[in-house]
Amino acid sequence: MPSTPPSPRLIDLLRGRDPVLVLTGAGVSRESGIATFRDAGGLWEGVDPAEVATPEAFQRDPARVWRFYDARRAQAADAEPNAAHRAIAAIEATGRPFLLATQNVDGLHERAGQRGMVRLHGTLWKVRCTTCGLVTEDRRVPLVPLPPLCACGGLLRPEVVWFGEVLPMDAFGRAERAAREARLCLVVGTSSLVEPAAGIPRTALEAGAHVVEINPERTPLSPFASECLTGPAGEILPELLLRAGIPMETAA
Ligand code: BJW
Numbered sequence: 001m002p003s004t005p006p007s008p009r010l011i012d013l014l015r016g017r018d019p020v021l022v023l024t025g026a027g028v029s030r031e032s033g034i035a036t037f038r039d040a041g042g043l044w045e046g047v048d049p050a051e052v053a054t055p056e057a058f059q060r061d062p063a064r065v066w067r068f069y070d071a072r073r074a075q076a077a078d079a080e081p082n083a084a085h086r087a088i089a090a091i092e093a094t095g096r097p098f099l100l101a102t103q104n105v106d107g108l109h110e111r112a113g114q115r116g117m118v119r120l121h122g123t124l125w126k127v128r129c130t131t132c133g134l135v136t137e138d139r140r141v142p143l144v145p146l147p148p149l150c151a152c153g154g155l156l157r158p159e160v161v162w163f164g165e166v167l168p169m170d171a172f173g174r175a176e177r178a179a180r181e182a183r184l185c186l187v188v189g190t191s192s193l194v195e196p197a198a199g200i201p202r203t204a205l206e207a208g209a210h211v212v213e214i215n216p217e218r219t220p221l222s223p224f225a226s227e228c229l230t231g232p233a234g235e236i237l238p239e240l241l242l243r244a245g246i247p248m249e250t251a252a
């Protein structure tokens with residue numbers, strides 16, 4: 001149960017047909033056993049992001065960067081979507097205008113049956129050739145050899161967005177548009193520290209949306225959010241759906 005009960009306005013918005021935008025971060029996959037970045041025991045504890053999540057790090061030592069991503073692929077392949085992923089898919093399944101913008105690369109939203117979604121930071125499950133630019137799906141776990149090579153002989157990189165790189169313009173553009181149109185914006189499991197994704201709820205707020213943060217911790221968004229529901233997404237989201245009469249099992 002959320003420590004603060006959800007507002008009647010939130011439940012009304014969930015029951016209605018108004019456009020909804022959901023922004024997710026690593027915390028939504030925490031209950032699937034996938035590590036977040038910045039929490040205690042997270043991916044950045046003992047690993048400098050500059051050593052694994054920048055184009056410069058990849059240029060310096062592609063094998064090291066690939067070892068990091070290969071381990072992440074193995075962890076994601078073993079994980080299952082949790083109740084939070086399923087609840088978000090169930091909101092979409094009500095048929096209202098809906099977009100999920102995820103910063104996650106693990107593929108769990110897709111596996112929970114999500115359809116209308118954009119990936120702001122790419123995916124673990126595609127690779128891009130640094131020579132010919134070809135992007136292909138690659139689900140091998142583990143990847144052999146490391147670093148993997150393209151048919152053209154070029155070095156493959158993960159199709160993710162590293163620090164200093166530009167987000168996929170179509171994905172970010174759709175998220176920004178949805179932020180301007182949404183009446184309800186749920187911000188789930190993100191520390192709201194990484195730009196420009198962290199700016200999406202600010203756009204939604206400026207456009208008049210009811211912005212709800214779902215997170216066990218406070219973040220830089222918390223003071224500005226319309227309401228904060230404090231706790232794990234896998235408990236809070238199903239409880240919200242129950243109160244709004246949205247069945248969880250409508251998700252594919
Ligand atoms: C739970 C929970 C449970 C736990 N239930 N919740 C403006 C100001 C300052 C800096 C910048 C700026 N604009 C751009 C920058 C630079 C940079 C940036 O933002 N740096 C900041 C860190 C300071 N941004 C960029 O470089 C971006 N590119 C860009 O801006 O391009 C334009 C440009 C280019 C060149 C020059 C100039 C401009 C790109 C950012 C790419 C981020 N990439 C990563 C790696 C992706 C691949 C991978 O997965 O490895 O994306 S970094 C990492 O952080 C990953 C995540 O998607 C992202 C966000 O993290 P997230 O999801 O919020 O996770 P955590 O761990 O931080 O938080 C988890 C949360 O869950 C916590 O709050 C918990 O409490 C909570 N939680 N259990 C619910 N059960």
Ligand code: ZN
Binds near residue numbers: 132150151152
């Ligand atoms: Zn190639």
